[in-house]
Amino acid sequence: MDQFTLNLLFVGASFALYIGIAVWARAGSTSEFYAAGRGVHPVTKGMATAADWMSAASFISMAGLIAFTGYDNSSFLMGWTGGYVLLALLLAPYLRKFGKFTVSEFIGDRFYSPTARLVAVICLLVASITYVIGQMQGVGIAFGRFLEIDAFWGLLLGSCVVFAYAVFGGMKGVTYTQVAQYCVLITAYTIPAVFISLQLTGNPIPALGLFGEHTTSGEPLLAKLDAIVTDLGFKEYTAAHGSTINMVLFTLSLMIGTAGLPHVIMRFFTVPKVSDARWSAGWTLVFIALLYLTAPAVGAMARLNISDLMWPNGTDGEAVSVEQIESAPEYAWMATWQKTGLLDWEDKNGDGKIQYYNDANADLQAKAEANGWQGNELTKFNRDILVLANPEIASLPGWVIGLVAAGGLAAALSTAAGLLLAISSAVSHDLLKGQLTPNMSEKSELLAARISMAAAIVVAVILGLNPPGFAAQTVALAFGLAAASIFPALMMGIFSTRINNAGAVAGMLAGLVVTLLYIFLHKGWFFIPDTNTFTDSDPLLGPIKSTSFGAIGALVNFIVAYIVSGMTKETPQHIKDLVASVRVPRGAGGAVEGH
Amino acid sequence: MNDSNEENAYWSANLRFIKISLAIWAVVSFGFGILLRPALSGISFGGTDLGFWFAQQGSILVFLALIFFYAWRMNKLDHEHGVDEE
Numbered sequence: 178m179d180q181f182t183l184n185l186l187f188v189g190a191s192f193a194l195y196i197g198i199a200v201w202a203r204a205g206s207t208s209e210f211y212a213a214g215r216g217v218h219p220v221t222k223g224m225a226t227a228a229d230w231m232s233a234a235s236f237i238s239m240a241g242l243i244a245f246t247g248y249d250n251s252s253f254l255m256g257w258t259g260g261y262v263l264l265a266l267l268l269a270p271y272l273r274k275f276g277k278f279t280v281s282e283f284i285g286d287r288f289y290s291p292t293a294r295l296v297a298v299i300c301l302l303v304a305s306i307t308y309v310i311g312q313m314q315g316v317g318i319a320f321g322r323f324l325e326i327d328a329f330w331g332l333l334l335g336s337c338v339v340f341a342y343a344v345f346g347g348m349k350g351v352t353y354t355q356v357a358q359y360c361v362l363i364t365a366y367t368i369p370a371v372f373i374s375l376q377l378t379g380n381p382i383p384a385l386g387l388f389g390e391h392t393t394s395g396e397p398l399l400a401k402l403d404a405i406v407t408d409l410g411f412k413e414y415t416a417a418h419g420s421t422i423n424m425v426l427f428t429l430s431l432m433i434g435t436a437g438l439p440h441v442i443m444r445f446f447t448v449p450k451v452s453d454a455r456w457s458a459g460w461t462l463v464f465i466a467l468l469y470l471t472a473p474a475v476g477a478m479a480r481l482n483i484s485d486l487m488w489p490n491g492t493d494g495e496a497v498s499v500e501q502i503e504s505a506p507e508y509a510w511m512a513t514w515q516k517t518g519l520l521d522w523e524d525k526n527g528d529g530k531i532q533y534y535n536d537a538n539a540d541l542q543a544k545a546e547a548n549g550w551q552g553n554e555l556t557k558f559n560r561d562i563l564v565l566a567n568p569e570i571a572s573l574p575g576w577v578i579g580l581v582a583a584g585g586l587a588a589a590l591s592t593a594a595g596l597l598l599a600i601s602s603a604v605s606h607d608l609l610k611g612q613l614t615p616n617m618s619e620k621s622e623l624l625a626a627r628i629s630m631a632a633a634i635v636v637a638v639i640l641g642l643n644p645p646g647f648a649a650q651t652v653a654l655a656f657g658l659a660a661a662s663i664f665p666a667l668m669m670g671i672f673s674t675r676i677n678n679a680g681a682v683a684g685m686l687a688g689l690v691v692t693l694l695y696i697f698l699h700k701g702w703f704f705i706p707d708t709n710t711f712t713d714s715d716p717l718l719g720p721i722k723s724t725s726f727g728a729i730g731a732l733v734n735f736i737v738a739y740i741v742s743g744m745t746k747e748t749p750q751h752i753k754d755l756v757a758s759v760r761v762p763r764g765a766g767g768a769v770e771g772h
Numbered sequence: 773m774n775d776s777n778e779e780n781a782y783w784s785a786n787l788r789f790i791k792i793s794l795a796i797w798a799v800v801s802f803g804f805g806i807l808l809r810p811a812l813s814g815i816s817f818g819g820t821d822l823g824f825w826f827a828q829q830g831s832i833l834v835f836l837a838l839i840f841f842y843a844w845r846m847n848k849l850d851h852e853h854g855v856d857e858e
Contacts, residue, residue: 388818397820
């Protein structure tokens with residue numbers, strides 16, 4: 178059986194499983210559609226939330242970004258896990274006690290203002306749609322690869338599948354499907370990593386292999402990697418190169434954003450008890466950590482393997498020949514990825530060999546001069562393909578490659594579905610039923626939910642045609658937006674009685690607007706290329722890149738909210754009582770239908 | 773009145789746990805992983821230094837421990853102050 182059929186088989190089988198579960202657990206009423214009753218165990222819940230959370234960005238994109246940058250991209254690892262500490266300590270138990278379905282309902286009630294609810298819905302939509310763009314990028318790459326078509330067609334086809342899939346059921350179907358997706362994606366991520374770790378270090382646990390010994394050279398793996406990449410003129414893998422301030426702010430943005438993303442927070446509304454909400458955040462992080470502890474190993478080991486493949490005779494020997502790339506089986510992945518348009522090479526100096534090195538490095542330029550090289554000949558290597566190509570790069574068996582294709586799609590699909598659910602509930606539940614047409618029937622509410630899902634996908638595909646960065650970077654922008662708008666409002670709503678309606682609205686708007694402005698100034702207006710005034714290599718504010726601005730936006734939000742609250746009428750007593758009741762677990766009932 | 777005193781005591785105990793936990797959260801990630809990494813560079817670890825390990829793995833393990841500790845401690849605190857769910 179050839180690889181193409183094998184991929185189809187794995188992807189097809191996993192899809193059949195998800196759709197089967199979705200049909201079996203099909204949502205009937207609106208409360209099932211959003212919240213799946215409340216009878217889900219914290220461990221099950223944790224697994225589903227982990228699948229929901231770990232998207233194309235974590236699965237497909239993150240290890241690639243770490244592989245090609247090294248230590249500086251540790252922010253993704255710390256940021257996307259550290260946010261769960263904030264979620265568990267500062268938000269989850271209180272929001273569960275509050276007992277409504279959506280984040281904007283809490284904001285609307287706590288700040289006793291329909292305007293606050295509306296602003297929260299807008300913030301949520303902006304962050305979620307940006308996030309969906311990143312997912313669509315991942316879906317496009319995964320579909321492009323396993324169908325061996327251009328990533329653009331992969332994107333179009335993938336968006337149809339995501340839509341069909343998300344419309345099928347609400348959270349109930351999604352919860353159990355996501356448990357299945359978690360199992361698929363974690364197996365798909367771990368198995369190739371175990372194989373590669375065994376090949377390189379002899380240690381079956383990749384997380385330990387990363388800090389272990391490279392068997393062929395007898396040196397520590399990371400020391401070996403540092404030596405190879407510096408030989409090729411790239412920056413030392415384990416050293417810090419970027420700005421420290423930017424790294425701190427970027428990590429902080431990802432953390433706060435994690436705790437402010439509606440589709441993750443929504444999960445904690447649906448655990449049976451307040452005490453379960455605390456455990457649930459922990460279990461979610463356990464399941465996330467299984468992937469996140471492996472990811473840095475995947476990145477480092479893949480970087481080592483790629484360098485070895487391009488320089489089979491060592492960095493001082495001859496580079497790989499074009500003939501070898503075109504005929505040797507261990508290079509077959511290069512030809513398949515070339516079809517997606519995401520990988521390319523060119524024999525610029527016509528010597529029949531492909532020299533891969535950093536042609537911007539002065540030492541290497543001298544070496545190139547001496548050897549007659551005319552620039553780096555591995556001309557294109559999209560970071561987002563690394564994880565999907567990884568098993569092929571390491572010459573692993575065909576079934577592992579099929580499994581990874583299925584895992585990548587599981588990651589992208591589960592998150593896209595969760596986000597679409599958050600978007601659709603924001604539009605139908607908060608915007609239409611909550612504000613515009615309160616007398617809407619359950620049936621038309623469900624219809625509105627589905628129409629808004631379709632609209633969100635169309636917008637994401639259009640904007641996704643010119644993505645503002647690699648998948649994980651696009652997603653990082655979404656986190657910045659959530660960090661600047663939603664998280665501060667939720668936190669102040671619980672921990673301060675001083676913040677009133679006007680303060681919250683002004684704070685959210687200020688946070689959202691400055692962050693969005695900063696992003697558009699650097700990434701182009703609505704991500705349209707060439708409409709940007711600044712670039713992330715030379716940002717407006719010192720070293721602060723647009724992906725790191727969320728933390729500043731959050732600070733603006735806090736400050737504006739405090740100042741405006743101080744100047745306007747005090748919070749009424751019944752709201753202070755509401756805050757007091759949210760702070761203690763006693764008396765938490767089931768959620769009630771919003772008004 | 774008694775009830776509200778109890779609730780205030782519960783809340784300040786909770787705030788104390790949150791502050792301690794967040795201090796640890798910040799020290800392992802922003803501290804050991806980023807800002808204090810140069811200070812830890814003398815401690816070598818698996819071919820690199822301890823700061824690198826904290827940035828890529830150590831902080832995640834500490835985060836896990838923190839959440840479970842907090843959940844356990846708070847569920848106990850709910851009970852001590854009589855504010856747990858019946």
